[in-house]
Amino acid sequence: MRTPARSDLFSHYSLDGFYDEMFAAPGDPRPHYRKLHSRLETMDSLTLAEKQTLADQAFLRRGVTFTVYEQGEGTERIFPFDSLPRIIPAEEWARLETGLAQRMEALNLFLADIYGEQRIVKEGVVPAEVIRTSKHFRPEMMGVKLPRGLHVHINGCDLIRDGEGNYRVLEDNLRCPSGVSYVLENRQTLKRVFPNLIRDYNVRSIEQYCQDLLNTLLHLAPEHVPEPTVVLLTPGIYNSAYFEHVFLARQMGIEIVQGSDLTVRDDRVFMRTTRGLAQVHVIYRRIDDDFLDPEVFRKDSLLGVPGLFEACRKGNAALCNPIGTGVADDKAVYAYVPAIIKFYLDQEPLISNVETYLSSEPKQMALIMERLPELVVKSVNEAGGYGMLVGPHAAKAEIEVFREKIKANPRNFIAQPTIQLSRCPTVCGDRIEGRHVDFRPYVLNGESVRIMPGGLTRVALRKGSLVVNSSQGGGSKDTWVLGKTTADSESISENRIIL
Amino acid sequence: MLSRVADHIYWLARYLERADYTARVLDVNSQMVLDMSGYLEADAAEAWLPIIEVSGGRESFLRIYKDVNESNSTQFMLFDSDNPDSIRQSIASARENARAVRDQISSEMWEQINRFHLRLKGDTYESFLRIGPSEYLNRVKSSIHLFYGIADSMMPRSQGWEFFNLGRFLERANNLSRLIDVKCISLLPAGKPEGSAVDLIQWAALLRSCWAFEAFRKNRQGRITGKRVLDYLILDEFFPKSIRFSVTEAESALRQISDSHDHHFKDPAGRALGRLRAELDYAEINDLIETDIHAFLLRLQSDIANISSLIDHTFISYPVEEARMA
Numbered sequence: 089m090r091t092p093a094r095s096d097l098f099s100h101y102s103l104d105g106f107y108d109e110m111f112a113a114p115g116d117p118r119p120h121y122r123k124l125h126s127r128l129e130t131m132d133s134l135t136l137a138e139k140q141t142l143a144d145q146a147f148l149r150r151g152v153t154f155t156v157y158e159q160g161e162g163t164e165r166i167f168p169f170d171s172l173p174r175i176i177p178a179e180e181w182a183r184l185e186t187g188l189a190q191r192m193e194a195l196n197l198f199l200a201d202i203y204g205e206q207r208i209v210k211e212g213v214v215p216a217e218v219i220r221t222s223k224h225f226r227p228e229m230m231g232v233k234l235p236r237g238l239h240v241h242i243n244g245c246d247l248i249r250d251g252e253g254n255y256r257v258l259e260d261n262l263r264c265p266s267g268v269s270y271v272l273e274n275r276q277t278l279k280r281v282f283p284n285l286i287r288d289y290n291v292r293s294i295e296q297y298c299q300d301l302l303n304t305l306l307h308l309a310p311e312h313v314p315e316p317t318v319v320l321l322t323p324g325i326y327n328s329a330y331f332e333h334v335f336l337a338r339q340m341g342i343e344i345v346q347g348s349d350l351t352v353r354d355d356r357v358f359m360r361t362t363r364g365l366a367q368v369h370v371i372y373r374r375i376d377d378d379f380l381d382p383e384v385f386r387k388d389s390l391l392g393v394p395g396l397f398e399a400c401r402k403g404n405a406a407l408c409n410p411i412g413t414g415v416a417d418d419k420a421v422y423a424y425v426p427a428i429i430k431f432y433l434d435q436e437p438l439i440s441n442v443e444t445y446l447s448s449e450p451k452q453m454a455l456i457m458e459r460l461p462e463l464v465v466k467s468v469n470e471a472g473g474y475g476m477l478v479g480p481h482a483a484k485a486e487i488e489v490f491r492e493k494i495k496a497n498p499r500n501f502i503a504q505p506t507i508q509l510s511r512c513p514t515v516c517g518d519r520i521e522g523r524h525v526d527f528r529p530y531v532l533n534g535e536s537v538r539i540m541p542g543g544l545t546r547v548a549l550r551k552g553s554l555v556v557n558s559s560q561g562g563g564s565k566d567t568w569v570l571g572k573t574t575a576d577s578e579s580i581s582e583n584r585i586i587l
Numbered sequence: 588m589l590s591r592v593a594d595h596i597y598w599l600a601r602y603l604e605r606a607d608y609t610a611r612v613l614d615v616n617s618q619m620v621l622d623m624s625g626y627l628e629a630d631a632a633e634a635w636l637p638i639i640e641v642s643g644g645r646e647s648f649l650r651i652y653k654d655v656n657e658s659n660s661t662q663f664m665l666f667d668s669d670n671p672d673s674i675r676q677s678i679a680s681a682r683e684n685a686r687a688v689r690d691q692i693s694s695e696m697w698e699q700i701n702r703f704h705l706r707l708k709g710d711t712y713e714s715f716l717r718i719g720p721s722e723y724l725n726r727v728k729s730s731i732h733l734f735y736g737i738a739d740s741m742m743p744r745s746q747g748w749e750f751f752n753l754g755r756f757l758e759r760a761n762n763l764s765r766l767i768d769v770k771c772i773s774l775l776p777a778g779k780p781e782g783s784a785v786d787l788i789q790w791a792a793l794l795r796s797c798w799a800f801e802a803f804r805k806n807r808q809g810r811i812t813g814k815r816v817l818d819y820l821i822l823d824e825f826f827p828k829s830i831r832f833s834v835t836e837a838e839s840a841l842r843q844i845s846d847s848h849d850h851h852f853k854d855p856a857g858r859a860l861g862r863l864r865a866e867l868d869y870a871e872i873n874d875l876i877e878t879d880i881h882a883f884l885l886r887l888q889s890d891i892a893n894i895s896s897l898i899d900h901t902f903i904s905y906p907v908e909e910a911r912m913a
Contacts, residue, residue: 150694325687334690344690349591351907360590362746362844362902364911 097128097136097520101513107253108522109174109512120177120570123288128172133518139281140515143171146277152270152331167270168563170514171281174525174545175289178572181541184247184255187438188529189537190429192243195260195416196533197432199239202415203229213431214424218448221499222421223469224263224414226377228384232401234410235308241408242304243531244268244544247439249510256442258507258526259422262413264374267544267564268530269332272297272339274566275542291568292541297530298339301372304534305340308406309369316369319343319359321350323375323391333374347375352395357405370406371396377411419468419502420446442507447498456494456503460487463503465494480506509554512565514547524548526556527567541569588746590903592691595684596747597898599700600754602681606674607731608762609642612796613664613674614724619792620657626785635660641765643670661720662712674727675707693741696734703730752840753898760833761891766796767820767830768884771813790816797828817880818872830887831867838864844902856897863890 103114110121117125128136147166176184201208202219203226209216219225244265246258275294279286302318309316322333324346337344349359350368358365373380379389384397399405415421423444429437445452445463456463460479467475477490494501511522529543545565546556556562616638620629627634632655639648639655642664651669652659667673671680682704689697707727715723742748770793790811794800803811803819806826823829838860841847845854852858875883 325683338690343589345589346591349589353907360903360905360907360910361913362588362590362593362750364913365907366913 097131097133098513100519101521103511103522105251106508106522106524107249107251107510109249109510109525120175124173124175124285127282127285128513128520136515136520137518140171143169143277143281146280147273150273152273167558168549169274169277170523170547170549170563170565171278172513172515172520173278173282173566173568174512174527175568175570178570181569183438184529185539187255188243188245188531188539190433190435190438191245191257191260191425192240192531192533192537194425194429194432195243195262196239198428199410199413199416200237201432203232203239203412208428208431211431213427214421215448217499218418218420218424219415222415222418224377224412224418226412226415228397229410229412233403235310235403235406238308238533239410240413240416241308241410241533242301243533244528245531247527247529248442248507249527250442251508253510254440255527256440256507257422257425258442259419260417260425261528262409262417263376264409265528265530266329266332266374267528267546268297268540269335270564271530271540271542271544271567272335274564278566286568289568290571292571294540294542297540298336300532300534300538300540301336302340302342304532304538305342305370305372305408307534308408310403310406313369317343317359317367318370318372319345319350319368321345321347321371321373321375323347323379327374329374336372342372347379347389347391347393350393350396352393352399355395355399355402355404357393357396357399368405370408372408377414380407380411419444419466420448420499423502442504445503447494447501447503453494453498457491460491460503462506464506465490465501465503468500468502478506509548509556512545512547514549514565516549516551521551523551524554524556525565542567588750590905592688593746593750594899594903595688596691596750597754599681599684599688600751601758602677602684603700603731603734604755604758605672605762606677606681607728608759608766609664609672609674609677610724610727610731611798612638612642612766613661614721614728615792615796617657617661617720617724618795619788622788622792623785630656632656637769639663641762641769643667643672658712661715665715666707666710666712675710678704678707691747693737695737695741699730699734699737703734706730746844749840749843753837753844756833756837756840757891757895759828760830760837761888763797763820763828763830763833764884764887764891767793767817768881768888771817771880771884786813787811793820799826799828802826814872814876817876821875822867822870822872831864834860834864834867841898854897854901856894856901859890859894859897863887863894 101111103111110117110125112118144166147169152167198208206216206219208214209219240262242262242265244261244267246261247255248258249255272294305318306316309318318340319342320333320337322330322344324330327333333344343359345359351358351360351365353365357368357371359368375391378386379391381392381394381396382389383394385392396405397411400407400411422441423446426437426441429435445456447453447456456465461482463479465477465479477486479487509524509526512525513520514523516523525545525547527543527545530540532538545567546558547563547565548554548556548561549563550561553561616635620627620634623634635655635657636645639645639660647670648655648660648663651667652663663670664673666675668676670676678700682700685692685697685700718726738751742751770789790813791800794803794811794816797820799820803816806823807815807819809815819826819829821830824831826832841857841860842852845852845857847853847857852861
């Protein structure tokens with residue numbers, strides 16, 4: 089009999105001073121990682137490679153892809169997947185959950201207020217200027233009544249962990265956050281790769297998400313409609329997230345429509361079917377505000393539906409998320425979220441922001457100018473790492489260029505200290521190394537706030553890289569939220585289905 | 588069912604059927620030139636022009652290639668990206684339509700068409716020669732038939748299925764009439780004595796191109812003559828690759844779609860298709876040959892084009908102002 093040799097998968101593992109998800113100190117795994125660690129300790133690099141291949145093949149076969157555009161031609165790529173899970177213990181998750189729910193509640197009240205009385209502006213907590221100049225503020229939404237008084241239904245909230253391991257909100261995504269299909273596919277895959285470990289670990293099931301999302305959408309339908317029709321509005325098959333749109337529509341059993349499938353008549357929305365026009369009540373839109381309705385927003389939009397805004401304003405159809413939610417995930421507004429939570433809920437934020445300086449505030453501007461070489465500067469309206477300065481990695485000339493840009497348009501920039509994302513063990517060739525990760529849980533706001541126990545852990549696969557975006561060498565991991573008791577575990581919920 | 592979804596399924600079926608037909612025509616022609624070696628060089632333009640005529644067209648061919656010969660014709664019909672009717676392009680179009688309705692078709696259907704598309708994309712004329720024309724085209728046809736098999740066993744018998752059949756059979760009727768037409772031009776008025784050896788080879792090739800050789804022999808025991816072959820391919824009631832059969836199937840699919848259970852179609856598409864079917868039901872082959880079979884086949888093609896646009900107007904891109912409530 090071969091005695092399992094102590095594996096050398098971790099032989100090159102070093103912590104490099106970062107907060108590590110698995111190790112409290114070199115060779116000393118945190119309690120909730122011990123089972124995974126000892127499993128990996130007895131595993132040779134061949135078995136690990138087999139596990140990774142098994143996972144890759146599953147993705148390839150199911151066509152879990154996103155589209156990358158190069159020279160005008162779209163190529164479908166597999167989203168890289170790392171087979172080592174990130175694990176979140178029950179108590180840690182419970183704290184996150186309350187913090188995320190608190191944030192959702194406050195942001196919903198904030199949006200209701202901004203498009204209503206603007207009490208928070210009148211009382212001087214958020215400057216009027218910040219709201220007025222926000223690219224995603226929609227004055228057309230002022231005074232519009234929304235179904236059930238809900239002003240935002242989904243937040244894909246990006247979290248990171250700082251050097252001490254504290255979770256912090258990096259940004260909110262209150263428009264069309266994507267990625268949840270990968271979360272669900274990742275779990276399907278890991279169930280095949282580590283079936284025993286998942287059972288031993290008492291991992292909470294995420295199966296419920298699509299049902300919760302559908303319930304959130306149905307909750308928005310006009311109350312007098314007994315069997316409302318819900319659709320998913322996609323920009324079309326060339327959109328990079330088309331796979332996700334198809335996935336969610338199929339899981340929820342709703343139609344996936346394009347703008348050209350919808351038409352508005354007498355302020356009601358219909359879809360064109362082979363038997364005539366059928367009324368649509370709730371639209372889960374995966375198109376930005378700008379493109380939704382050429383009569384109100386961008387006139388050149390071919391993706392949208394003329395008259396859609398009016399139909400929604402009259403309450404004949406509901407959009408998820410509603411129009412104008414982007415004002416609350418503006419990076420300058422983000423800096424005020426702790427104050428927003430305090431203002432509406434009279435509570436301290438349970439999950440902190442990353443420290444943020446606004447160049448529109450004179451005092452903070454001075455500080456930014458003084459410390460520019462050590463700060464990260466972000467443009468408030470850009471996403472995906474564009475329009476950004478990483479001070480410590482930038483050349484002197486580049487820093488000076490940004491200095492002028494900031495002075496010329498202070499409202500357009502924020503600055504943050506360089507943050508170090510935590511690291512998580514990741515398969516790198518034939519061994520395991522630490523790679524930086526972030527985390528996006530999905531928060532639903534319907535009859536109540538519901539949060540899927542899990543989320544998208546993105547990992548920067550390139551050594552030393554902090555960029556987790558899929559277009560720039562990022563991948564993803566399954567995220568295991570552990571149950572307190574066996575009652576809410578993955579294995580038990582599966583048994584229920586069998587029974 | 589969403590109009591756009593119906594449209595994609597309809598065109599998915601049409602492109603698949605088109606690829607199947609092109610593969611068949613190419614295969615039969617490659618074999619026919621071997622049988623004709625006493626009369627015709629295998630590489631002669633006359634041996635290949637007719638099939639270019641029925642797939643892609645002479646004009647677009649001559650825009651790309653100088654000489655009509657075996658290798659140019661084969662590349663044009665199999666792989667050419669400038670020929671929208673080439674097998675590779677037809678399958679790429681079928682796959683694009685399938686991709687647009689991925690949530691509506693089963694994963695097995697999607698995976699089959701996707702796999703096939705990716706393989707064709709990677710193939711070259713060299714790989715075609717290496718595998719051999721007959722074997723290669725057989726694989727193409729098998730891949731398409733596998734898709735039909737999966738569709739048959741997986742698709743719910745609702746509107747999607749009917750649009751699939753509608754596209755498939757209209758495309759088939761159209762292809763058959765083009766093919767028969769080209770063959771009639773080259774065979775009928777030639778003034779050769781009917782029943783010559785060359786004739787026999789060519790009429791047999793036409794039957795084979797329509798998957799009909801064995802069925803014809805079994806069903807119409809007796810000689811292969813032009814008239815008998817045309818009767819079988821245009822007017823046979825039971826043979827799945829006859830024009831009449833295809834039109835009848837298309838009509839029955841359309842009847843399901845528009846809920847017209849008796850012979851009273853309410854929509855213009857149904858009426859046009861019903862008229863065409865009735866005409867084929869009562870046609871007689873001697874009349875067709877004596878009057879003008881070429882004109883008849885041309886009109887049939889324009890009828891089918893007209894029916895296709897009426898279907899589009901009735902179910903797909905109807906004006907919203909005239910639309911009824913579902």
